[in-house]
Amino acid sequence: MESPGTVVVAVGFVVAFGGHRAVGRLLDPLFRRIAAGTGRDPADPGLAWELAESDATKLLAAGLLVAYVLLVEGRGPGSLTGRRLSPPLAVVAVAGGLAVMLGQNVVAQPLYDRLGVGGDMEEDMTDLGSLSLPQRLVVALVAGVTEEVLFRGYPIERLVELTGSPLLAGGVSVVAFGLAHYGFWDRGSTVKITVTGAILTGIYLVTRSLPVVIAVHALNDLMGLLIAARMDGAAGDGGRSDVDGDGGRSDVDGGGGRSDVDDDPAAFDPDTDDPDPPDSDTDDPDPPDSGTDDPNPPDSGTASGDPDRSRQ
Numbered sequence: 001m002e003s004p005g006t007v008v009v010a011v012g013f014v015v016a017f018g019g020h021r022a023v024g025r026l027l028d029p030l031f032r033r034i035a036a037g038t039g040r041d042p043a044d045p046g047l048a049w050e051l052a053e054s055d056a057t058k059l060l061a062a063g064l065l066v067a068y069v070l071l072v073e074g075r076g077p078g079s080l081t082g083r084r085l086s087p088p089l090a091v092v093a094v095a096g097g098l099a100v101m102l103g104q105n106v107v108a109q110p111l112y113d114r115l116g117v118g119g120d121m122e123e124d125m126t127d128l129g130s131l132s133l134p135q136r137l138v139v140a141l142v143a144g145v146t147e148e149v150l151f152r153g154y155p156i157e158r159l160v161e162l163t164g165s166p167l168l169a170g171g172v173s174v175v176a177f178g179l180a181h182y183g184f185w186d187r188g189s190t191v192k193i194t195v196t197g198a199i200l201t202g203i204y205l206v207t208r209s210l211p212v213v214i215a216v217h218a219l220n221d222l223m224g225l226l227i228a229a230r231m232d233g234a235a236g237d238g239g240r241s242d243v244d245g246d247g248g249r250s251d252v253d254g255g256g257g258r259s260d261v262d263d264d265p266a267a268f269d270p271d272t273d274d275p276d277p278p279d280s281d282t283d284d285p286d287p288p289d290s291g292t293d294d295p296n297p298p299d300s301g302t303a304s305g306d307p308d309r310s311r312q
Contacts, residue, residue, distance in 0.1 A: 004073045009158045015068050016150045017176045019061035027057055047127060051139060058146035065154060080153035082160075082208025090212055097203040097216035102223070104199055108192075117188035129228035136225040144218025151177045152201060153210040170205050174198045196220075 004012070031053045032042040040049060069075050078084075085093060111117075131139070151173055159169035178194030185193065204213045 004075070004158075006162065008073060009162060012065070012068055012073065012158060013155060015065050016154050017180065019064050020057060020150065020180060023061045023064065024057045027053065027060070031056075047130070048135065051131075051135070055138065055142045058142055062146040062149045065150060069154070080149060080157060081210035082157060085207065085209050085212065090209065093207045093209065093212045094215045094219070097207070097212060098219055100203065101196075101199060101216060101220045104195070108195065112188075112192060115188075117191055128225055129230070131225070131229070136222060136229070140218045140222035140225060143221050144214045144216075147177075148200070148204075148210060148214045148217055151180065151197070152204045152213055156201070156204060166205050170201045173201050177201075 031045075031049075035042045035045040035049060040046065066077065066080075069077070069079060073079075128136070128139070155173050155176065156166070156169040159172060160166055163169065174194065174197050177197035178190060181193045182190045200213055200217055203216055204210070207213065
């Protein structure tokens with residue numbers, strides 16, 4: 001089938017690279033009204049609600065691009081990928097791509113930590129760790145499918161057709177991917193995302209398979225979310241100190257770890273701790289009144305039971 005013209009592709013680029021923000025601006029007022037109608041704070045409806053809005057925005061943006069390819073360009077979904085791999089080869093490609101992504105995380109993370117890059121992202125990932133497993137699966141899958149269609153499949157294939165240069169197509173993809181995240185994240189986090197996008201772009205250029213890069217992206221995100229969940233659990237439970245109110249209480253609290261000076265029966269020694277010691281001459285519970293211990297002393301000007309008089 002004949003390739004679409006330059007103008008048609010240029011409009012497609014606008015849809016691919018700008019569709020997410022445009023759809024987000026259209027959906028945000030709607031989601032705010034729905035949030036207010038369900039008793040949520042529109043300004044802070046909660047993490048699950050925000051993720052639902054984000055996923056809906058991504059799906060609509062990707063759907064809009066696919067519709068553009070079908071209806072305007074007159075091409076099928078197969079035009080969004082360079083080639084189709086056999087299932088065994090695709091599995092190998094996914095495994096290799098995932099190994100590259102994980103290796104990148106291991107190698108680059110110490111450098112990010114030293115430079116103080118990506119703090120906001122780490123905090124947000126920890127928050128995402130509170131999601132249920134189905135929610136994490138949805139977040140990873142939606143990100144993998146939509147972002148690869150918008151930023152890898154369509155733009156790279158169209159630019160390769162127009163210019164014949166995979167490197168140029170890949171460079172445009174990386175820059176667009178980084179800019180699309182700028183503003184939603186701080187600069188350091190955007191750098192990390194752009195590096196990840198560059199590696200995903202390299203995987204796509206090697207395999208030229210959209211399903212492969214979608215799988216690598218989604219699995220990499222899912223692993224990150226699972227690790228975030230473990231970090232969140234450690235921070236909220238296992239990582240607690242031994243002086244809190246949990247099972248790890250110290251030996252000076254009021255729990256099962258009480259010290260040997262509490263109500264433990266073993267602390268009582270019958271030989272030395274008579275529960276009813278005999279009264280001694282000095283421990284008379286009712287000593288005779290003395291002249292100095294009158295229970296009703298005469299009133300003085302400064303020590304009266306009347307609180308007002310003490311102010312005189």
